[in-house]
Amino acid sequence: MKRKQTPKSGASVNTEFTDDKKWIAASKSDPAAFRFLFDKYYGTISNYILRRTGDETLTKDLTASTFLKALDGIQHFEWKGLPFSAWLYRIATNEIHQHFRRNRKLVRLTEPRIAVLPGDSSTDSGIAAEEDQKEI
Secondary structure, eight states: OOOOOOOOOHHHHHHHHHHHHHHHHHHHHOGGGHHHHHHHHHHHHHHHHHHHHOOHHHHHHHHHHHHHHHHHHGGGOOOOSSOHHHHHHHHHHHHHHHHHHHTOOOOOOSSOOOOOOTTOHHHHHHHHHHHHHHHO
């Protein structure tokens, strides 16, 4: 016997979109109105960043830069059938990627590595000569 599924109420989703639209429109003319959106989504975005980075201090920095970029870009925000949080997640993801690109650690070799092929006597004798020079 199949279970009867009850349809989800779209009322709460519509109310959420309506509230977000209202606060986004208000934020475009008054940046102080962005506070509602910040308060509403800060925890969600912060948790997302923490799961991606595993670093609480870095999470605070990236969450702050995410909301700063959102506030700076709110004038250009357009509804595209997705929730406002999707835009925030995209900004947060970009901030995470940008952080790791900037802080990519390169391993520098202190001395050049020489590939030695078995039976390559010229390479073997060259290495032996270098080792003799180091001992002197």
